[in-house]
Amino acid sequence: xxxxxxxxxxxxxxxxxxGRPLVHPSSMAIGLAGAALLELVVGERxxxxxxxxxxxxxxxxxxxxxxxLLSLVRRDRSGGDVRSWIRQAAGEVCRHTQAxxxxxxxxxxxxxRRMGLLSxxxxxxxxxxxxxRACSGVRAxxxxxxxxxxxxxxxxxxxxxxxxxxxxxxxxPSNQLVVRLRAIAAEHxxxxxxxxxxxxxxxxxxxxxxYR
Numbered sequence: 001x002x003x004x005x006x007x008x009x010x011x012x013x014x015x016x017x018x019g020r021p022l023v024h025p026s027s028m029a030i031g032l033a034g035a036a037l038l039e040l041v042v043g044e045r046x047x048x049x050x051x052x053x054x055x056x057x058x059x060x061x062x063x064x065x066x067x068x069l070l071s072l073v074r075r076d077r078s079g080g081d082v083r084s085w086i087r088q089a090a091g092e093v094c095r096h097t098q099a100x101x102x103x104x105x106x107x108x109x110x111x112x113r114r115m116g117l118l119s120x121x122x123x124x125x126x127x128x129x130x131x132x133r134a135c136s137g138v139r140a141x142x143x144x145x146x147x148x149x150x151x152x153x154x155x156x157x158x159x160x161x162x163x164x165x166x167x168x169x170x171x172x173p174s175n176q177l178v179v180r181l182r183a184i185a186a187e188h189x190x191x192x193x194x195x196x197x198x199x200x201x202x203x204x205x206x207x208x209x210x211y212r
Contacts, residue, residue, distance in 0.1 A: 004104070006035035006042075007097045009134040009155055012106065014164040019107075019122035022164045025094070026206040027119055030095055030163045033089035034199035037082070038154040041191050048191045051198070052080040055146040064094045082198055095104040098123045106130040131167065139168050142177060148184055149206065150192065156184025157196035161183050161203065 021028045023087045040046040058074055059193055060067040069089045078084040101107040107123040138156050141148040151204050159165055160181030165174055185191045
């Protein structure tokens with residue numbers, strides 16, 4: 001993998017510098033789990049078709065978050081249900097992604113006491129250069145400056161589905177940019193399109209469940 005893996009890049013794009021997520025935590029978790037699955041797809045470890053996934057190569061990719069999902073796929077008893085993979089991975093993916101970003105120096109765990117109340121711990125971005133690098137490929141693809149590779153197309157789709165495009169600072173209307181980002185992913189490959197669609201469905205289902 002060149003640069004940070006997809007879950008880490010998505011995490012940086014989808015949080016502000018103080019560590020607050022730009023989307024609901026349940027959506028964030030599903031998005032990160034989907035990013036880990038897309039890293040496996042792009043890395044040719046997993047194939048996806050018709051809502052089912054299959055292990056193609058169980059060689060680890062060298063990232064704890066992504067390889068954790070690879071282990072889950074290896075032990076799968078769901079018959080390759082992609083939705084099940086993402087839902088299972090979503091449980092701990094935020095915590096594991098944070099830990100991996102702390103390890104590379106992109107996040108710092110900061111504890112502050114606010115107005116004499118209980119202390120609050122956040123994972124703050126140490127330098128916005130990390131975010132700039134995470135966004136660079138997506139920005140170039142959205143502006144049509146560079147054709148996206150598979151990883152970039154996958155990240156475009158995730159940013160579009162989570163609607164965290166404000167971090168790109170492109171000055172385009174958000175609704176138009178979201179459509180553009182999702183189209184980049186959809187046009188790249190059927191497997192990327194399918195995983196992005198599954199992530200979108202799970203996010204929508206989670207949002208409905210919150211208000212029941």
